[in-house]
Amino acid sequence: GDSVTQMEGPVTLSEEAFLTINCTYTATGYPSLFWYVQYPGEGLQLLLKATKADDKGSNKGFEATYRKETTSFHLEKGSVQVSDSAVYFCALSPWAGSYQLTFGKGTKLSVIP
Amino acid sequence: DGGITQSPKYLFRKEGQNVTLSCEQNLNHDAMYWYRQDPGQGLRLIYYSQIVNDFQKGDIAEGYSVSREKKESFPLTVTSAQKNPTAFYLCASSPRDMANSPLHFGNGTRLTVT
Numbered sequence: 445g446d447s448v449t450q451m452e453g454p455v456t457l458s459e460e461a462f463l464t465i466n467c468t469y470t471a472t473g474y475p476s477l478f479w480y481v482q483y484p485g486e487g488l489q490l491l492l493k494a495t496k497a498d499d500k501g502s503n504k505g506f507e508a509t510y511r512k513e514t515t516s517f518h519l520e521k522g523s524v525q526v527s528d529s530a531v532y533f534c535a536l537s538p539w540a541g542s543y544q545l546t547f548g549k550g551t552k553l554s555v556i557p
Numbered sequence: 558d559g560g561i562t563q564s565p566k567y568l569f570r571k572e573g574q575n576v577t578l579s580c581e582q583n584l585n586h587d588a589m590y591w592y593r594q595d596p597g598q599g600l601r602l603i604y605y606s607q608i609v610n611d612f613q614k615g616d617i618a619e620g621y622s623v624s625r626e627k628k629e630s631f632p633l634t635v636t637s638a639q640k641n642p643t644a645f646y647l648c649a650s651s652p653r654d655m656a657n658s659p660l661h662f663g664n665g666t667r668l669t670v671t
Binding site: 486 | 605
């Protein structure tokens, strides 16, 4: 079945450091890929998405590129802020219009001043 | 503003009691979902519903029940048969076209059973 593997956390960075959170997936067909963010005590919010190979999703300074050849969707940000401290989830939808998402286990990011 | 409302935010129950978690959405979404979140385990799907009066089991449905009598509402009952009910429960909804507008989440209910 489909699966998503994220790098294990927690990840602790200093403010203005470069962030990479690795995400790889296993799926048949042509999945859509997502990054969600969860701030403390809240639900998940969609951060960015990509629906086909080579697409780049971006939002709030975060970027991720859908790499079919490496089955990856790594999340990056050039300069993190304390307000980016949260848990980040990579997820896939197995095909456009599917009602079910498969989530990774999440990576907790802490940014210190 | 449209959104998903889960209530209450914190819920405490004694072991052996059933408890119902509320989820209401005003986004006019067709599909609704319940996820369970445990530390280090990510999100696991409990039940989902694509349309009123219909729902399907997810990966961990045992010990839970749901109903979908209205498009806006998808309550989850945690029964006494659920062996380890203490967790953070998240409700979500989505329109029919998941690829372009995926899941929208509520802020969750933290259930503690002692």
